[in-house]
Amino acid sequence: MTSLLDPHARGRVILVGAGPGDPDLLTLRAVEALRAADVVVHDGLIDMRVLDHAPAAAQRISVAKQRSRHTLRQEEINALIVAHVRAGSVVVRLKGGDPFVFGRGGEEVEAVRAAGLPVEVVPGVSSALGCAAEAMLPLTHRDWSSAVSFVAGQCQGLAEQEWAGLAGVGRTLVIYMGVSCAALIAEKLIADGVSPGMAVAVLERGTLPGSRAMRTLLADLGDMVERERVVSPAIIVVGEVVLLSDAEDRLAALARQAEHIA
Secondary structure, eight states: OOTTTTTTTSSEEEEEEEESOGGGGGOHHHHHHTTTSSEEETTTTGGGGGGGGTTSSEEEOOOOOTTTESSSSSHHHHHHHHHHHHOOOOEEEEEBBBBBSSSOOHHHHHHHHTTTTOOOEEEEHHHHHHHHHHHOOOOOOOTTTTEEEEEESSSSSSSSSSTSSSBBBBEEEESSSSSSHHHHHHHHHHHHTOOOTTTTEEEETTTSSSSEEEEEEEGHHHHHHHHHOOOSSEEEESSGGGGGGGGHHHHHHHHHHHHHHH
């Protein structure tokens, strides 16, 4: 693999995870990659302060995607990256969170490799991990959850997705891109046997200014999203670990556990 430190290496792609939002959560490797960039192709969820690490002369290209409206189709993004690399540019493909967790990073790596071009991946702090950590919400816990699953909650094809067994006692479910169909998600999980009283958290704009961590019960999820006017980016966490993000609820949960053991 070509080293980022080689200033003479041209014509390559560096796929970089920008983390959940806060520029301070960039990895050292990510900053190094940005400083080497001739072209930065970035998503819409990137905090613009992240781009300050790229040279002033570097070309910045937004390929922001919104629900039902894409600036460019994925195939066009792939072609754009390949074209700039073939022109001899160091292209940083900057994606929110980690590029290999619901970031289509795998598709872009395949496209670059198919074109016979060099590519490197710089992982980032995933949105789920970063937002949960900010909210003091452990996704796993020795006493409360021994498994965690990540799913995409987009409305299209939601009914066909198989989520049975992913949420419930002792398990944590993290849902990306689920705000717009939160009510349908709650109905789906309840129909699959998850208790309507299961704790749920919605983490909005995690690690960014104005971030909010809101908690409720599964049966109230859709209503709360509407009531609080939650907007993307946000993730939904379903599981008993949600209670551990609040000191009073943590004590109550521990008390219930003690009663159960007794």
